Amino acid sequence: MVRRRNLTRRELLKSSAAAAGSLVLSGAAGPLAFAQGSDTIRVGVVGCGGRGSGAAHDCVNSSQGVKIVALADAFADRQKGLKDEFKVPDDRCFVGIDAYKQLMAQDDVNLVILATPPGFRPIHLAEAVRRGKNVFMEKPVAVCPAGIKMVIEVSEQAAQKGLAIVAGTQRRHQPEYVETMKRIHDGAIGDIVSAQCYWNMGGLWVSERQPGQSDVEWQIRNWLYFTWLSGDHICEQHVHNLDVINWAFKDALPETIHGLGGRQFRTDPKCGHINDHFGVEFIYPNDVRTISMCRQIEGTDGNVSERVVGTKGVTNCSGVIAGENAWRYTGPRGNAYVLEHTDLIKSIRDGKPLNEGKRIAESTLCAIMGRESAYSRQQFKRTWFLSRCTLNLLPPDGLKLSDAKPVPAFAVPGQYQLAGWVPEERGRKRG
Amino acid sequence: MSSPVNNGISGISAGVVGATAAVLGQTAHAQGSDKIKVGMLGCGGRGNGAIQNCLEADPGVEIIALADLFESQVRRTRDSFLKKEQVKDRIKVNDDHLFWGFDCHEKLAKCEADLLLMATTPAFRGRQLMAAIKAGKHVFTEKPVATDVAGCKEVMEVARLAKEKNLAIVAGTQRRHQTSYVETMKRIHDGAIGELVGGQCYWFGGGIWFNGLPENSQMTELEWQVRNWYHFTWLSGDQICEQHIHNIDVMNWCFNGPPAKFTAVGGRGWRSYNQDQIKTAKDVCRKFNNGSEESWEKYNGDIWDHIYAEFEYPNGARCLSFSGHSPGTGRNGEKIVGTKGVSNCSGSITGENAWSFPGKGIDPMVQEHKDLIASIRSGQPLNEGQRVAESTLTAIGARIAACTGRVITWDWLMNTSKQELVPRDVKPGPGLFHPIATGRDEPV
Numbered sequence: 001m002v003r004r005r006n007l008t009r010r011e012l013l014k015s016s017a018a019a020a021g022s023l024v025l026s027g028a029a030g031p032l033a034f035a036q037g038s039d040t041i042r043v044g045v046v047g048c049g050g051r052g053s054g055a056a057h058d059c060v061n062s063s064q065g066v067k068i069v070a071l072a073d074a075f076a077d078r079q080k081g082l083k084d085e086f087k088v089p090d091d092r093c094f095v096g097i098d099a100y101k102q103l104m105a106q107d108d109v110n111l112v113i114l115a116t117p118p119g120f121r122p123i124h125l126a127e128a129v130r131r132g133k134n135v136f137m138e139k140p141v142a143v144c145p146a147g148i149k150m151v152i153e154v155s156e157q158a159a160q161k162g163l164a165i166v167a168g169t170q171r172r173h174q175p176e177y178v179e180t181m182k183r184i185h186d187g188a189i190g191d192i193v194s195a196q197c198y199w200n201m202g203g204l205w206v207s208e209r210q211p212g213q214s215d216v217e218w219q220i221r222n223w224l225y226f227t228w229l230s231g232d233h234i235c236e237q238h239v240h241n242l243d244v245i246n247w248a249f250k251d252a253l254p255e256t257i258h259g260l261g262g263r264q265f266r267t268d269p270k271c272g273h274i275n276d277h278f279g280v281e282f283i284y285p286n287d288v289r290t291i292s293m294c295r296q297i298e299g300t301d302g303n304v305s306e307r308v309v310g311t312k313g314v315t316n317c318s319g320v321i322a323g324e325n326a327w328r329y330t331g332p333r334g335n336a337y338v339l340e341h342t343d344l345i346k347s348i349r350d351g352k353p354l355n356e357g358k359r360i361a362e363s364t365l366c367a368i369m370g371r372e373s374a375y376s377r378q379q380f381k382r383t384w385f386l387s388r389c390t391l392n393l394l395p396p397d398g399l400k401l402s403d404a405k406p407v408p409a410f411a412v413p414g415q416y417q418l419a420g421w422v423p424e425e426r427g428r429k430r431g
Numbered sequence: 432m433s434s435p436v437n438n439g440i441s442g443i444s445a446g447v448v449g450a451t452a453a454v455l456g457q458t459a460h461a462q463g464s465d466k467i468k469v470g471m472l473g474c475g476g477r478g479n480g481a482i483q484n485c486l487e488a489d490p491g492v493e494i495i496a497l498a499d500l501f502e503s504q505v506r507r508t509r510d511s512f513l514k515k516e517q518v519k520d521r522i523k524v525n526d527d528h529l530f531w532g533f534d535c536h537e538k539l540a541k542c543e544a545d546l547l548l549m550a551t552t553p554a555f556r557g558r559q560l561m562a563a564i565k566a567g568k569h570v571f572t573e574k575p576v577a578t579d580v581a582g583c584k585e586v587m588e589v590a591r592l593a594k595e596k597n598l599a600i601v602a603g604t605q606r607r608h609q610t611s612y613v614e615t616m617k618r619i620h621d622g623a624i625g626e627l628v629g630g631q632c633y634w635f636g637g638g639i640w641f642n643g644l645p646e647n648s649q650m651t652e653l654e655w656q657v658r659n660w661y662h663f664t665w666l667s668g669d670q671i672c673e674q675h676i677h678n679i680d681v682m683n684w685c686f687n688g689p690p691a692k693f694t695a696v697g698g699r700g701w702r703s704y705n706q707d708q709i710k711t712a713k714d715v716c717r718k719f720n721n722g723s724e725e726s727w728e729k730y731n732g733d734i735w736d737h738i739y740a741e742f743e744y745p746n747g748a749r750c751l752s753f754s755g756h757s758p759g760t761g762r763n764g765e766k767i768v769g770t771k772g773v774s775n776c777s778g779s780i781t782g783e784n785a786w787s788f789p790g791k792g793i794d795p796m797v798q799e800h801k802d803l804i805a806s807i808r809s810g811q812p813l814n815e816g817q818r819v820a821e822s823t824l825t826a827i828g829a830r831i832a833a834c835t836g837r838v839i840t841w842d843w844l845m846n847t848s849k850q851e852l853v854p855r856d857v858k859p860g861p862g863l864f865h866p867i868a869t870g871r872d873e874p875v
């Protein structure tokens with residue numbers, strides 16, 4: 001499996017060198033890393049549930065020379081599938097809420113897949129970068145502004161250390177999206193004047209509370225439905241579409257946010273406290289206003305897509321442009337869930353590590369801002385949110401699976417307190 | 432009160448059609464006609480406002496009849512206008528022209544008024560308009576004109592009948608009579624901002640009154656519901672229909688017609704948690720239930736507190752509609768986006784053909800009555816019936832899309848939907864309470 005002939009001196013294991021405290025840049029780190037062994041990508045999976053398992057398979061299938069060598073999960077039962085399949089030895093399978101620390105202490109692991117509930121992502125990413133690991137991390141990457149700031153800061157450290165970070169917003173690696181975006185950025189649809197994106201769907205799985213489960217264990221097993229873990233569904237799913245719209249705007253971000261939302265149909269306590277729908281207006285620079293709509297209600301009409309409108313044409317962002325420069329993508333499609341790993345590993349092996357950390361943090365930020373605006377029904381500016389919103393949902397140090405953690409009330413306008421919002425500001429115009 | 436001039440106008444009202452009517456109209460005008468006899472249906476806040484606007488619009492206007500569900504409202508309205516120095520001489524309402532009860536619109540339609548103003552609860556507009564047009568009256572109607580699909584279709588039928596009978600229907604979507612809007616729309620339609628590719632409209636506010644029962648009230652449940660009509664979808668059409676229709680109408684105006692498709696989300700949110708409102712609802716519950724609060728929730732109304740909708744117009748443009756009531760940031764207005772520029776629809780165009788409205792503001796609430804009366808006098812009565820029915824149905828289409836979680840098309844609304852929320856025979860008695868929409872109701 002190992003493609004030694006493709007090995008370069010700036011090869012992937014420089015990450016281990018960084019972990020060992022070396023500050024030398026990649027070109028110099030190569031020999032040390034090379035000396036340590038092979039060019040094998042030795043993967044540790046943190047979070048072995050559905051998405052973690054999917055990512056592990058995609059990663060192994062994406063490139064030659066990839067091995068799953070260590071696993072971490074809060075629960076042994078969730079880990080068993082990957083453990084059996086990839087024959088990971090017992091002493092490389094770590095269980096518990098702090099299992100990620102043990103996994104990242106394994107020196108030979110040079111890439112980690114972070115696929116736990118998103119609430120843990122910032123602290124897991126920080127530990128991974130501290131330990132000098134390259135990272136593939138699922139989206140979203142935080143659930144609160146405190147987490148966003150942490151991810152951005154750690155991503156800068158990763159860049160300094162020459163570590164790769166790729167995020168599971170796979171559309172960024174999907175050829176029809178990539179090719180369409182090139183054209184949008186080259187002016188094929190003129191100036192962008194309007195855009196829409198949607199994640200409207202039915203319901204999702206629920207993990208019902210079992211006898212004897214603590215609050216924290218049940219919430220982590222049923223993580224979709226708790227804002228501190230998933231960020232609510234606008235964050236957990238719709239971030240894909242919001243990321244595409246940001247991409248169309250050349251990663252310019254919305255300046256003003258105003259959202260609506262509620263918990264209208266999915267009110268069963270087994271579904272935690274999150275909303276079942278959001279509608280958010282994101283206002284980009286030059287007062288370009290966009291529609292964002294997402295819904296999780298069983299039996300309703302679905303639509304997962306994006307659309308960008310310019311002065312010269314319209315596009316679905318994924319292979320079709322109509323208007324003055326009409327065009328249709330005809331190239332290979334590929335499996336973007338695999339391609340994102342191919343691109344990641346190639347970037348590591350080429351010594352030109354991709355770093356998508358800041359970008360995915362910003363798209364996640366958009367989702368979080370939409371959520372907080374909808375919860376509170378307040379319109380605010382991104383600059384306000386980043387500088388003044390004090391919301392911090394990061395898991396506390398020393399969190400234990402046995403801990404009690406009451407489910408918060410769902411967000412009722414007029415009752416929900418937007419953290420950091422000062423009532424005197426109400427009278428001030430915020431655009 | 433009766434004069435040859437009045438008869439002349441009434442002659443038009445009586446249903447003379449086509450060119451003949453136009454000639455008659457001119458004749459009436461040539462005769463120096465100055466009296467327009469007006470009857471008012473619905474003497475609440477907006478009804479009183481409409482009387483004032485109509486009196487201001489034309490010195491020939493005389494109020495000759497008042498009708499409302501409640502006797503107290505018609506008497507209070509007459510008393511209040513008789514105290515206004517500037518207009519009291521034109522308030523000529525005899526006791527036998529005060530009408531109340533659920534059939535008051537039928538009695539009003541039989542009186543000798545030329546023009547009826549309608550500001551009752553939107554649920555009953557269709558049947559009231561039908562009675563008025565059949566009786567040969569010109570009409571000014573407040574918006575919206577229905578709360579359900581059947582009601583919109585009834586108003587479209589009324590509009591056809593009014594055209595046949597050469598009668599005026601002007602609707603209280605006053606932006607259509609506001610110079611800043613009219614002048615901007617001309618330019619938009621002439622291509623000043625290029626092809627229309629997007630837009631937004633908003634009406635998000637802090638809340639609305641919630642009426643309890645007056646002391647010693649003898650009202651039945653249904654009468655109380657009508658008094659507290661805003662909070663029941665079958666009576667108001669919900670806020671998107673009752674209030675946001677103004678902005679929706681402007682979007683339709685931009686596109687010269689209604690959307691082809693609706694996608695929407697929404698919910699009741701805050702309205703189930705508004706403590707002041709809950710207190711009143713419990714109070715009403717006790718009064719109708721021998722002191723029991725058990726079923727208070729149904730008295731708390733069934734409307735939602737927000738709907739976020741996308742309208743897709745026939746040319747493919749997708750526009751945002753953002754409406755509701757709750758604590759938070761308020762918004763009101765419209766924006767239309769074209770390939771060559773952007774406009775607020777009311778006096779400002781930016782882009783290739785930048786322009787701003789140089790004129791002075793007028794009061795559009797008066798202007799709509801001026802335009803109406805001028806059109807009657809000219810024998811070429813304005814007929815906004817079809818258009819306001821379309822805008823009402825646009826709001827209802829978005830509401831249905833939100834309440835069902837389904838993509839709703841205009842074609843489905845017009846040809847398939849059987850939605851009818853308002854009973855044909857509404858009488859004092861037990862209330863009509865519908866469950867709160869779930870977000871995945873079955874489309875009807």
